[in-house]
């Protein structure tokens with residue numbers, strides 16, 4: 001019988017890549033939808049007829065319990081949550097309820113229905129917040145500076161405690177920023193690749209950005225969901241930093257994206273200080289030695305290739321939309 005995986009956040013970027021990977025491995029994949037009628041199915045569209053979709057509410061203990069009972073999964077991947085960090089200042093209670101307590105509801109449902117279910121929580125480099133050391137590893141202290149980061153720290157602590165106290169196979173992937181052609185345009189990499197494509201095709205003139213020296217450890221979502229899956233296939237549960245270990249600036253991102261379509265970025269990009277983020281951390285860079293040594297995982301797509309992949313996908317999409 002095929003293994004059964006439950007994936008929350010199925011409609012998101014990582015939901016698509018993880019579901020694709022799991023289906024290719026022969027899993028029966030169950031995707032959790034939230035009850036609100038505002039879902040965007042465009043990302044999982046190509047996979048939809050091979051997925052079973054189930055509705056549940058991570059804010060409701062009974063709903064989560066019934067979900068886990070009904071699906072009876074072998075593995076649960078918790079990807080759900082608003083990934084746009086600044087929104088958590090507008091909705092701090094929702095952030096804590098869904099991304100913090102929601103994880104405890106899942107862990108409790110596992111403990112009371114079938115403690116053999118393996119659980120993967122997606123944590124975030126935002127959990128490190130203000131850091132004194134670079135790069136960050138699994139022992140770097142968490143000092144989150146946003147409600148998003150605080151909720152993810154609460155969740156990571158719950159995962160570690162349920163693992164220790166109840167013996168659950170529960171792990172946190174401390175994921176650094178990751179992108180793909182499916183990334184929402186609110187995030188800077190996609191904003192840049194989309195603009196490069198639109199400017200190349202004569203549909204846009206300018207791109208306005210904030211701090212060009214802001215730097216990130218940017219990876220490819222397809223690589224990161226592979227690490228998440230590998231974490232649940234080990235003999236023992238543990239937490240891992242999932243990153244590239246490299247940092248690049250917004251300036252380099254823009255050079256790469258515009259250069260790929262033969263444009264000089266300096267002609268098209270304007271810098272507006274109103275887009276500078278006061279808490280813009282440029283010190284986040286992951287130390288992936290543990291993932292390399294113990295998981296046998298390394299990222300396969302590197303920064304320049306990632307940017308080119310996204311620009312090409314945006315060119316194709318914009319062309320299709322306009323012809």
Ligand code: NDP
Pocket residue numbers: 008009010011012013014015033034038039040058078079080081082083084098122123124125175176177178179184
């Ligand atoms: P996306 O924003 O692409 O997808 C988020 C998913 O979570 C969507 O399916 C969305 O559903 C769902 N979701 C949002 N709010 C809720 C809610 N209140 N209740 C239930 N489901 C909700 O994010 P990614 O796929 O990029 O990220 C997946 C996970 O990884 C998230 O937890 C994110 O915080 C974390 N992460 C992501 C990083 C990244 O750079 N991408 C870095 C580190 C961590 P809907 O379609 O209904 O909105």
